[in-house]
Amino acid sequence: MTERFRHAHLVIxxxxxxxxxxxxxxxxxxxxxxxxxxxxxxxxxxxxxxxERAQVAIFDSAPILDRLQDxxxxxQFIGDCGRGKTTRLLAIQQRLDSSxxxxxxxxxxxxxxxxxxxxxxxxxxxxxxxxAQRIAAPLRWRLFRRGVPLVLGTHRxxxxxxxxxxxxxxxxxxGPGNDAAHLRQVANARLAAARLAAGDVPQMSLAEAQxxxxxxxxxxxxxxxxxxxxxxxxxxRNGQMRFID
Amino acid sequence: xxxxxxSIELEDPAAAYRAGQKVRGQxxxxxxxxxxxxxxxxxxxWRTRGMGNVASEQGPKVxxxxxxxxxxxxxxxxxxxxxxLWPVTYNGFQLSVEHFVEATADIPWTVDPKVSLPIHVxxxxxxxxxxxxxxxxxxxxQLILFLFLSLFLxxxxxSFFGPNPIVMIGIPVLLLCxxxxxMLIFKWLPKLYVGQVHFDLEPRRLSPGELLRGSFSxxxxxxxxxxxxxxxxxxxEVCVSGTGTNQKTHRHVLFDRLLxxxxxxxxxxxxxxxxxxxxxLPRVAAYSLKLTHNELHWVAQIHIGIPGLVDWKDEIYxxxxxxxxxxxxxxxxxxxxxAAQFALDLADLDxxxxxxxxxxxxxxxxxxxxxxxxxxxxxxxxxxxxVAGLPLPLQVRIGRRLLRGGDEDVQLAPDxxxxxxxxxxxxxxxxxxxxxxxxEDFERASGTIWEGRGEIVGWDRRGGRLQVRIEG
Numbered sequence: 113m114t115e116r117f118r119h120a121h122l123v124i125x126x127x128x129x130x131x132x133x134x135x136x137x138x139x140x141x142x143x144x145x146x147x148x149x150x151x152x153x154x155x156x157x158x159x160x161x162x163x164e165r166a167q168v169a170i171f172d173s174a175p176i177l178d179r180l181q182d183x184x185x186x187x188q189f190i191g192d193c194g195r196g197k198t199t200r201l202l203a204i205q206q207r208l209d210s211s212x213x214x215x216x217x218x219x220x221x222x223x224x225x226x227x228x229x230x231x232x233x234x235x236x237x238x239x240x241x242x243x244a245q246r247i248a249a250p251l252r253w254r255l256f257r258r259g260v261p262l263v264l265g266t267h268r269x270x271x272x273x274x275x276x277x278x279x280x281x282x283x284x285x286x287g288p289g290n291d292a293a294h295l296r297q298v299a300n301a302r303l304a305a306a307r308l309a310a311g312d313v314p315q316m317s318l319a320e321a322q323x324x325x326x327x328x329x330x331x332x333x334x335x336x337x338x339x340x341x342x343x344x345x346x347x348x349r350n351g352q353m354r355f356i357d
Numbered sequence: 358x359x360x361x362x363x364s365i366e367l368e369d370p371a372a373a374y375r376a377g378q379k380v381r382g383q384x385x386x387x388x389x390x391x392x393x394x395x396x397x398x399x400x401x402x403w404r405t406r407g408m409g410n411v412a413s414e415q416g417p418k419v420x421x422x423x424x425x426x427x428x429x430x431x432x433x434x435x436x437x438x439x440x441x442l443w444p445v446t447y448n449g450f451q452l453s454v455e456h457f458v459e460a461t462a463d464i465p466w467t468v469d470p471k472v473s474l475p476i477h478v479x480x481x482x483x484x485x486x487x488x489x490x491x492x493x494x495x496x497x498x499q500l501i502l503f504l505f506l507s508l509f510l511x512x513x514x515x516s517f518f519g520p521n522p523i524v525m526i527g528i529p530v531l532l533l534c535x536x537x538x539x540m541l542i543f544k545w546l547p548k549l550y551v552g553q554v555h556f557d558l559e560p561r562r563l564s565p566g567e568l569l570r571g572s573f574s575x576x577x578x579x580x581x582x583x584x585x586x587x588x589x590x591x592x593x594e595v596c597v598s599g600t601g602t603n604q605k606t607h608r609h610v611l612f613d614r615l616l617x618x619x620x621x622x623x624x625x626x627x628x629x630x631x632x633x634x635x636x637x638l639p640r641v642a643a644y645s646l647k648l649t650h651n652e653l654h655w656v657a658q659i660h661i662g663i664p665g666l667v668d669w670k671d672e673i674y675x676x677x678x679x680x681x682x683x684x685x686x687x688x689x690x691x692x693x694x695x696a697a698q699f700a701l702d703l704a705d706l707d708x709x710x711x712x713x714x715x716x717x718x719x720x721x722x723x724x725x726x727x728x729x730x731x732x733x734x735x736x737x738x739x740x741x742x743x744v745a746g747l748p749l750p751l752q753v754r755i756g757r758r759l760l761r762g763g764d765e766d767v768q769l770a771p772d773x774x775x776x777x778x779x780x781x782x783x784x785x786x787x788x789x790x791x792x793x794x795x796x797e798d799f800e801r802a803s804g805t806i807w808e809g810r811g812e813i814v815g816w817d818r819r820g821g822r823l824q825v826r827i828e829g
Contacts, residue, residue, distance in 0.1 A: 144373070144446060144448070144477040144692070145448075145475065146448050146692065146694060153455075153475055154406040154453065154455060155406065155407070155453075158406050158407045158408055158451075159407065159408060159409060159410055159411055159598050160411065161411045161413075193602075193603060216600065216601070217601075218600065218601035218602075219601045219602045243601070308475075337408075340407075340408060340451075344450055344451070344694070347448070347694050348692070348694070348695070
């Protein structure tokens, strides 16, 4: 232990300082955390668990939840891969506490008996189905006839079968809203979630977000992957964090 | 609704814990309303960070408290939890392993508050299992796939041409011929070209900074002249993100050291040609890992460039594990994300060197330290050991070739010769180990300044010479 750390340790023992003080210690000297110089615990743009994704989601779920209060309501999120459908579904699930049932349908779910069974056994006050375009047609008809409120993530518009089953359908197109302002919020939420200690963390500016949107369009997954590499290349370095070249 | 805020204070926040060691500290609970806490638990664990889906493990939960928390009161609970044994803290490029201590309170009718603090965990006495090569599709699976494809194509053909016996026999035969042709191009012809081969490395379970020795020999059945014979030591992070159709595999080469064993060698028929391999693992804390969706592989590969054919390759998976030697373990290892700077390309010695990283030691600095410590042989051995295996740019005055000698030199490989040289400022005699095919170049360069890359391999106490291997 260096003299500097030994001194800090003695201070802690005598005065019991705030947790923030302890965190600050992690940022001193040669921390083993490669992003501690920016007050970050890890690279913010890596993969997250489902719960973490829901927590950092930039999405106002209140209007959707209001619509789902009424019986016979279905909300479908339509968009290409990487635009934020699953994140929205996870955020809705988290905000509904425990009453919602969530299922992700893998490739070939329409021809996999195991998936049919899992889908058929799905029970909850509200069903959240990701990749809903993979529900086999006969099962889809039976599932929709239950009348349980539905939240669907899909690549294909399912409003016609939903309406035929009596649902009032709300369609949300995911992707067109992924503009620079939204991207900036998403990136800054991730940066805040990776905060190591009380204090500032790097922030993405609107101009930087605009450049990324010009380059990658509305593909948030591609932008996050780019940002991961961009940040990772700066591991252990000092200076201002750069989000673009 | 009442809230409570948790915080963790460790006894020694700056400590690095050995795997399995106890972490002591206190959890502080600040409630802003009267709340009932079913349980306040604390545990140690690890999780991956990076581009792969998250893999994690939690240790046993220790319950610190259950009962009523009073508004405005601040309570502290001491805890002691054991860090998990494996994997240890790792900071790579697209994969990191983070150890943490986490506390959570189970409060009815609200989101459970949670706090997590990262901790640094270094290897302990645990011996991780040997690394296994990734499983290739089993032969049975390949056979099933082949039969399925045959049946499918036969069915399609029958629907067009009707129940024609030529179609029913022809499709499987055609498929068999196709599979055979692929095998011939990618496997049998390269194998036929190189003849009998033997690739061996020892040890296959080793630690950062340790020497890796081995040999590669081949005995072609006809005279051949391959484009090159190369040895590569590669560390690769392999992470899988997403699921189903969104699943993506990310590979990142963390470390790649290339040793050219021979350039356009002329190998006569029915004669065994043997190449010695000697290199050192970089002193980098990047151990072999096999976690769910997140892996780190160390592979030693032989690559023979075959003109006009598909190249021949063979590889051996290595298990890179923490050292059990306390002296080796005590030495600081570089973090995984810096591994690339230990693996400069040694292929072309004539290429001008790029500037070394600011924090990397230079050859001249090393020589300076050795000159200062020359009176103390143990000190010199320590210094040499610390930099051995690092490819460094160097600038030396070439001397004469040593015609005899080297028989007693354990560092000298059979296909190398010794050329004396001098580092001028500070002055230090050197023994350069030169691949035989480059010896003439060095003889011609005698008396001149030569620039290139070399790897310090030892210290000749009797002759007072630094031994440097020039790869070629």
